[in-house]
Amino acid sequence: MRMDVSDESLARAAADGDRQAFALLVERVYDRVYGYAVKLSGSRTEAEDLAQDLCAALPTKLQSFRGEAKLTTWLYRITVNAARDRFRRAATRARAADGWGDWELARQAEMAETAERVDWLMQAMSGLAVDLRETLALVLDGVTHKEAAQILEVSEGTVSWRVSEAKKKLKAMQEAEA
């Protein structure tokens, strides 16, 4: 029954020491962070690591959540920041786009059926600049433009511009393919 409770009330309860509330919250958090990170990086292990890190730090981080923003907004913001930091650092080890390469190998074994689409997807995402990819990953997660603007700390206009730019690029890639 608690499944319907909003993130915010879960967060408040968890901050007050409600263990059950925290357990529910952390599951939601894990899925959301994983979902975002896997879109951004294309790498399952990267996304899993990031989700684990954020969940491990969540008890501490919750204390700094003051409830002025929506929890999802706040959460996405720390996710975006952590992902940026991780992928920027990772650049010295491997280029961020390489995640899509690793995954390509795994994919071939796994799903021959969706191959075409995935191929296109892979190319499409890795062909986008990081800011477009970030924005698109959020919007694809169902975040509104307004919220995405708060998360990325840019104006709403910028988000809309980026989304349309990303679409334009994707379309161009699609056409180039066809």
Add this chain to the structure above:
Amino acid sequence: MSDDLDDLKRAFDAALPRADPDKRAEAIALAMKNFDRVQESDALARQTSEPTREGGVFRGARQMLANISNRGFLTATTAIAAVAMVALIPVLRDSQPPEPDIFIPGEGARTVLESAPVADPAPVVEEVPEAADVLTRDAPVVSTSRKFDPSVRQSGPVNQGRPMADPSPQPPAPPAGAARNRTVAPASPGAGGGISLETGVLNLKHSAPAPLPDPVIVQPEPNTEAFPEADDNPIKVTAESPVSTFSIDVDTASWAFIRNALNRGQLPPKDAVRIEEMVNYFSYDYPAPEGDAPFATHVGVSNSPWVEGTQIVHIGLQGILPEARPPMNLVFLVDTSGSMNSADKLPLLKQSFRLMLGQLGENDTIAIVTYAGSAGLALEPTKATERETILAALDTLHAGGSTAGQAGLQQAYATAAQMARDGDEDAISRVILATDGDFNVGISDPDDLKDFIADKRDEGTYLSVLGFGRGNLDDATMQALAQTGNGIASYIDTLAEAQKVLVDQLTGALVPIADDVKIQVEWNPALVAEYRLIGYETRALKREDFNNDKVDAGEIGAGHQVTALYAITPVGSPARMTDPLRYAAGDAAPVADDTGELGFLRLRYKAPGEDTSKLIETPIMADAAPLAEADWALAIAGFGQILRGSDLIGDWSMGDAIALAQGARGEDAFGYRQGAITLMRLAQSLQQ
């Protein structure tokens, strides 16, 4: 159009790999464990001290830890990490409440990123320019482990079980030079007994009384640094796009930034590495221009050290160094916001300024405008020879308040205009913005700001930017402002760098000799199969921009040198990365070449203050000799490409870069090149 997105969304949902359920369960279990620990310790803490007060200090300390770890300290050696931890001890001594034991996986600690600002007692530890020295000194007798030994933190004058001491902000640590060998009273294990303070983020075991190193290299502020993002220039196929166009860049900020990062034990973020700025940081033995031309153009060809079978085309510009420099009107726009209050910011700025003063003469005029909270004229336009007045004004500058730059910027330009009216009409007017980053000028739209600066540039006032300190240095904005203002962006992290930028290169930095310098190379497909411009990613221009005088580009100052490097693959070389097209017309039978030209170099520039550009044309001959000191430029460019993680230099390693650099060091009168080799070695260790 939204159909596309739905498509994409469906594709993602269907095709993206799901998380491993075991990993998920593991992560959640870990989170629960941490949750329990936080709860336990909270309960404990509330019995002994005021919850509110405790929260602040406590959280501050923890955020500092999180901040430190996320800055990649863990990528450095454990000794460096230990130094960083020891440096924190002074704060922790005062914070009594138990710290929960949070387990964060090794990798994770780095990525945990707090966006909230740190609590007040943050500026405990100064970032010092000599960080490298400290790092390379003997490692302290400490070893890192998962547990934080309580005795270390109990070495301070605190009583267990009492409400905690008032968390008054710690005074900033003295600069390293002042207190190099200071030791902290040794901790006696078990002294005070009682509550165990555990942090778990990065722990330190302190076995024997050991001298503690000076607190260094910790930046407690949240990191809001921003760098312009640009991917490496790709390999271009000559047959498909034979023309390469870019604007010159004489900035050197990137080099100083890289040095600063490496000296603190971190590899610089990729976007902070701009290869052209690294190469241009050094001076080369290019012949001076002859006749009236403001600069001489040199072209050389050599074999690539990186990939067998490829060559390097080396373009070197040498600006003229006039014998007498024109008088200058300089308006210093100094950021005195609160964040400038650390040794490597306002105090370093004042010292740098004193150095520069010695280089100015009676025809030069200086004014100082400050901005922070409110803008103000700290020094009326004053002859540079009136040292006492200027130094007195300089001493009154204090950091405090928040940044409100727009009024400051407007006042600075107004002052420059007034100086231009009152003074020598040949004088060059320049606003020099000195800031630690976040240039929040109140003009909400960055484009408005650029337009404003561009207007002023067209009216004859240039803008240069000096960056100080780390933490929220907005490198991207600095670059953009300086590029728009036809000035240079420099990053000053040490007094030695101030010496280089403001003393040795003063004339070049402040006297422009050519504006809007653009380079265009047309490659000859008969001889060159592929080419790649190394660096200049943020300076790319469109082909048509070259002849369009309305399009802004970089300026060259007096005596400046600009070096650009292309890696080219000759036709027929086995190193060619792309295959010739099978169906493309004309490509099947390559045209025979009788020119002996690899390509044709075109340069456009405007004399300062003019609207029409002039054109210089030079063929790039295949048999051109290598330029002077080409190997040094290649060593540095290779170093940059390694730092950027380039995959286009084969298995060329840092070791190769060091070897090449050592062979090419040459005279190196000021030791800049030796310093570069030291940095390469540091980077080599950090990579491992």
